Amino acid sequence: MSYAAFQDRAAAYAAENERAEFIRLTYLHLGGAVLACAALCYALVTTAGETITGFAFGGGMNWLIMLGGFMLVGWIAERWAQSGGSQGKQYLGLGVYVLAQSILLTPLLYVAAYLLDDPAVIPTAGVLTLTVFGGLTASVFITKKDFSFMGRALMLLGFGAMGLILVSIVFGFSLGALFSAAMVVLAGGYILYYTSNVLHHYPVGAHVAASLALFSAVALLFWYILQLVMSFGRD
Amino acid sequence: MQPVDPFGLDPPEGSRPPPSRGDKGFLLVFVLIVGGLFAVEIFREVTPARMAVLFFFAFYGLLTVLHEAGHALAAAAVGWRVSRVQLGFGPTLGRPTIGGVDVEIRAFPIVGLVQVAPDRIEGARWKNALIYAAGPGIELLLAAAVATAVGWSTITSPSESWAVVVAQSLCLAALLGAGFNLLPLTLPSGQVTDGMGILRSPFTPRAVFEAMMIGPEIEVAMKDIEADPRGALAGFEALHARHPQVLLIHLGIARALEALGRREEALLRLRQAVQETDPDERPEAEALYIAFRESVSKPAR
Incomplete structure (x- = not known):
């Protein structure tokens, strides 16, 4: 589903009922994706958590391999989700992305669930993620502000963050709470950007791809909020 | 981490309202915090x-x-014309002419673009593949040269030496840049990575190279359409006689006809051209036709 095919049907210019239906479907799919991810994470942590965590944090370049694999699979899934040809392919893309994200989240969740002596860590991170996401979403919907001007800045900062993560893994130093805090702010920026695009720019009919965009931002936010909560717990 | 608009849904550049002073202030604070x-x-x-x-x-x-210099030098070495080089994205910082080529220097040098055109059709496929390969190739060669100079075991081992870390950083940046570019991907914008370009080159239809070859002539005729549609039409017809398979020429003819008020004829000619297109180019040609049809069916603003 390329933009060109839908440029006259961007959400902001679509009929009121079409636009409302697009937004409803986007958030319905986002909710479904989050629930599916939570269920998959639970299943993976309880059944294969030790194996996946052992591999991911087993030293060497294992974590880099997992991250690289996630980015590659994520890329393919995103392309499927945006394909206009078949609805099945779009859903397959969303499904594969959710699965890949669940595998990536498993090591951190396993550590939080079994290796930290605090059962409140994951629920706290979940509630904080929902609160931040809800607050940012509400602010965009209430103010109707168009945050699409953030695109380039997000791309540059995202590139910077990727470089930092890569160099830290290759050169063997750990990124601390300040980096997590920066990533929470960055994820917040992505949420503002994608939400305002849902409201103003994304073409109606592209709800699967739009929900995938939002889901990726929510997962990023959760990941770094969880890291922050864990680091505060350790302190 | 995801690049912005990995989903290919964003509206094109220029279709959004420019950011207000408040937006710019918000963005500045956001960038400063992160x-x-x-x-x-x-x-x-x-x-x-x-x-x-x-x-x-x-x-x-x-x-x-x-x-990008690797692409441009390889193009020059096989006798192709380098018409434009763009280094980076974002605000333009300068437009020097280097070796007769317009070079656009942008603020953030993390991507680039080299526009080339073949001198003749013969051997265009392998020359195109070579030009694509030269960009990542030069990075890999540099990484290999640095690793050889420093020592392969040193470059792959943790070190506290500043000199070794500098060399390792250079190799990492070169490997990442080359590695990403060699992944065979088509970006949401429709552009392809060098890896995809290398893979596609042997199968690229002849008409694509013809279009690259006469690109500047097509550009001139396209610009003339508004001021002198009759002259532009004659220009396109002359180009068409020499290169009957080039789709862009058919688009130019259709646009010139439309400018002359011959809308039905324009649609018919473009439709016929699309049907005669090489099967590999057909989806792109169909999209071009649909876009043209929609543009002519819109009321003038």
Whole structure:
């Protein structure tokens, strides 16, 4: 589903009922994706958590391999989700992305669930993620502000963050709470950007791809909020 | 982490309202917070490993220049014309002419673009593949040369030496740049990575190279359509006689006919051209036809 095919049907210019239906479907799919991810994470942590965590944090370049694999699979899934040809392919893309994200989240969740002596860590991170996401979403919907001007800045900062993560893994130093805090702010920026695009720019009919965009931002936010909560717990 | 608009849904550049002063202020605060936290995290301790982040980004920018130079030099070596080089994205900082080529220097040198055109059709496929390969190739060669000079075991081992970390950062930036570019991907914008370009080159239809070859002539005729549609039509018809398979010429003819008020004829000619297109180019041709049909069916603003 390329933009060109839908440029006259961007959400902001679509009929009121079409636009409302697009937004409803986007958030319905986002909710479904989050629930599916939570269920998959639970299943993976309880059944294969030790194996996946052992591999991911087993030293060497294992974590880099997992991250690289996630980015590659994520890329393919995103392309499927945006394909206009078949609805099945779009859903397959969303499904594969959710699965890949669940595998990536498993090591951190396993550590939080079994290796930290605090059962409140994951629920706290979940509630904080929902609160931040809800607050940012509400602010965009209430103010109707168009945050699409953030695109380039997000791309540059995202590139910077990727470089930092890569160099830290290759050169063997750990990124601390300040980096997590920066990533929470960055994820917040992505949420503002994608939400305002849902409201103003994304073409109606592209709800699967739009929900995938939002889901990726929510997962990023959760990941770094969880890291922050864990680091505060350790302190 | 995801690049912005990995989903290919964003509206094209220029279709959004320009940011207001308030937007710019918000953006500045946002960038300062995220960038500031990144900087504090990096400088928490000044060690060679942490400073590798800075070396890595500095080398990545320089290697982008080297990468594009690799494409341009390879093009010149096989006798192709280099019409334009773009280094980076964002605001333009300068437009020098280097070796007769217009070079556009942008603020953020993490991507680039080299526009080339063949001198003749013979051998165009392998020459095209070679030009694509030269960008990542020059980065890999540099990484191999640095690794050989420093020592392969040294370059792959953790080190506290500043000199070794600088060399390792250079190799990492070169490997990442070359590695990403060699992945065979088609980007949401429709552009392809070097890897995809190399793979596609042997199968690229002849008409595509013809279009590249006469690109400047097509551009001139396209610009003439509004001022002199009759002259532009004659120009396109002359080009068509020499290159009957080039779709862009058919689009030019259709646009010129439309400008002359012959809308039905324009649609019919473009439709016929699309049906005669090489099967490999058909989806792109169909999209072009649909876009043209929609543009002529819209009321003038």
